[in-house]
Amino acid sequence: MSADSTLSKKSPPIAGTASSGETAAGSATAQETTAQETTGAPVTQGELIRFDHVTKRFGENTVLDSLDFRVFPGKHVTLIGPSGSGKTTILRLLMTLLKPDEGTITVGGEYLNHEKKNGRLVPASEKHIREVRKNIGMVFQQFNLFPNMKVLRNVTEAPVQVLGLSRDEADERARELLELVGLGDRCDAYPSQLSGGQQQRVAIARALAMRPKVLLLDEVTSALDPELVQGVLDLLRDIAHTTDVTMLCVTHEMGFARDVSDCVMMFDQGKVIEFGHPDKMFSDPENERTKEFLSAVL
């Protein structure tokens, strides 16, 4: 581990606690890290997501540098920072679209990329990964709907194939979700017949249909025409306020971040340089880089 990881080690960003919703103290985490190092077991304190010393490199470029953070259930965390700072990489690691080079990630107390065999941590089997991945859903910048399927089938495919729901049950659930996202009347359309905003709403319904504990939102409005952005953000605001789904979102929509987040984390060069409640982060940031970044985007 590099020496300059002390910042994140001493005070790992903690997005609320399980009980009170307040930010937990850093000292508890220091003890916990020691406990983990000695026993080698994931020590959970009710957190849903946990990164321990996660490093990710692309060639020579270190995108995440020994990152530690935790997210508690039901919290909404927004990741902000200049492009290339590693925000999206975090979401892609959680979605298992990427593998960390070092460190461990746990979701709901289970290792994501590893499993225990004879007391040792070994790379996880596909079966194990799929089991843990059930907890996670993702909405992409480019929607990524399946163009060969109608809207309804886009939403029902995974519930039927992965969760084993009957077709009728999946249809019913999908119709409810499509109603929720305001597209109850477009079940029989193909994605190409919808606007970008509508497609993104279908993608949100599709992700929710899997009833994930964590919803990852990767710049979900960046590819939309400006007039369509608000509708999608309003929908996500609704979901944030009415469901208990945990959200991790990468966004450039600072207003949205302020409305829905319990915690904002500012990234720069693969590290969290500042984190806190949005009211504090947006009005009175302490770090110089955060100030610069916010004054550029706000």
Add this chain to the structure above:
Amino acid sequence: MTWDWSAVADFMPRFFEGLLVTLQALVLGALLAFALGLVWAIVLRSGPKPVRWPVAAITEFVRNTPLLVQLFFLYYVLPEWGITLSAMVTGVIGLGLHYSTYTSEVYRAGIDGVPKGQWEAATALNLSRARTWSSVILPQAIRRVAPALGNYVIAMLKDTPMIFVIGVMEMLGQARQFASETFLTVEAFTVVGIAFILIAYPASVLMRALERRLVR
């Protein structure tokens, strides 16, 4: 050179027999080429490494040797190793195997053309590997390459006379036999030539129409 319509009439029963054989070999060979090609493409893309390279070697070998040699090999050499197949079965396997190495490339192009985001969405929805292929990737890939696959069927049609060399009595074989018995070469071979045009040309027009419809 004289043209004898009654000779054409005499040839017709045998011609239709040959046509039926040609179409049988074509349809079965094409189905085999489509299926095998798909297997090659999937194995080459995501099969285990110990399987991947032999498949790569075999397809490369088959694609770069003449169909005629392959037909002779299947028909005359395999029996030496105790594998005896009828001429028709040999012809179908020969055509199917040879063209599978081309359709495999077509599928590969189609699969590569499916955006990466589709794989990622399938992962995010936790779809199994098999389901990702069957529900998401292949329907999109095949739609994209259907016209190119169709073109190979037309090319295959034009290669069917080759199976005559191992004794399959398809159209050309029937014409050849009819001509040697009656010396009415002009009529027999002309009918066969026209038959190829009558099948291949509408088929290629159809493919172009399909292309306009599918590749948008």
